[in-house]
Amino acid sequence: MKTLITLNINGDAREIYIDARRSLLDILRDELALMGAHRGCDSGDCGACTVIVNGQPVTSCMMLAADWNGAEILTVEGMAKDGQLHPIQRALVEKGGIQCGFCTPGFVMNIKALLDENPKPTEAEARAWLAGNLCRCTGYAKIIEAVMSVAEESA
């Protein structure tokens, strides 16, 4: 059964015919060619597919796209502006918070959600918030350094 839904993705309203079985992640990657959200575990554990929906960070692999008609979605593709990296992306690059890069888009989006709500987190708060993002290169120290440096800049 195909359903017509509208998703507002990075500021653009997109009308899409979707199969009700497809996850939001499936639609982003396979229908809209937005490859930033990654498919890691496909079961909500790794956070690589994190996007921001209606202002909240979510694992897009655990959502039926059909359930989210009309949602406002921000993906990593919507973060850089005018060819300039978002400060969170720049901090991850500068602090060495990227190794293989597979987990990075998910981290970028969840860090954005964190700093939108709490611009000055403690390190413990940042670690707790990011518990649902796994980095298999285990580069957590640098990622947390990057978060704290962005929080610092926003002083």
Added chain:
Amino acid sequence: MNSFDHFTPATLTEALSILAERNGNASIIAGGTDLLLRVKNHIVKPAAVLNVKRVPELRALSFDSNEGLRVGALTTLRDLTRSPLIRDCYPVLASAAGLMASEQIRSLATLGGNLCNASPSADLAPPLIALDAVACLVSLSSERQIPLAEFFTGPGRSVLQKGELLKEIIVPPPQGKTAYLKHSPRAFMDIAIVGAAVRIQQQGGKCQQARIVLGAVAPTPLRVRSGEESLEGQTLTSEVIRQAAKISAESCSPISDVRSAAWYRKRMVEVLVRRGIEATL
């Protein structure tokens, strides 16, 4: 994944009509974090999926000092951790919700889903039962209330009948102090190997009313009445507290599984119940 019909009702009546038409053979999706895992793993093959996220009647969140709290089934774990109402009047619910899963999953997962999936380790069940919460169940033909302590009938099973939905939970005005302690190997992103909720109401230096409710150590969340009775009417000395903790450990029937051995769960029940009581003093 097999194909299924997908419905997004806009009202409770519409949702219940679809459920009734399908004779209950529709999977209800709210947060989806449990259901989609099971569908992806071919454990559940729904013929129809009923998305209840647009049903406004499932979104109650209000407090009255006589009636207590009404909290709708669609309330997300994130809502529970953020709501000033919950944080002020029922802080144990905010903290229990915050112990679950990740920020991303808490944005999706709902109170109703946590309860209706009826996992023995569901973190919201013990504190809600300790608070004497009542579940409101609705179908096209009836509306009924049942103590949450009687809602669960086994792993993944509850008293919900075909065609029935969990509408909301009613929690009486808070009496005494409630604590929920969760033990899991990892601090985050983990399922409880033991959960223990304790509520203690004291008057004149004596325990007037006690609740001890355990998670993950029986087929359903378990209220330990003998442990509660050992506290009621007593001054809560360390001896009395230890005795209640011991009774609690003896009353549960945990299994050994990938997360923990049964003997270890029993030992941890004793520790958590003791610490839980101490946390309410």
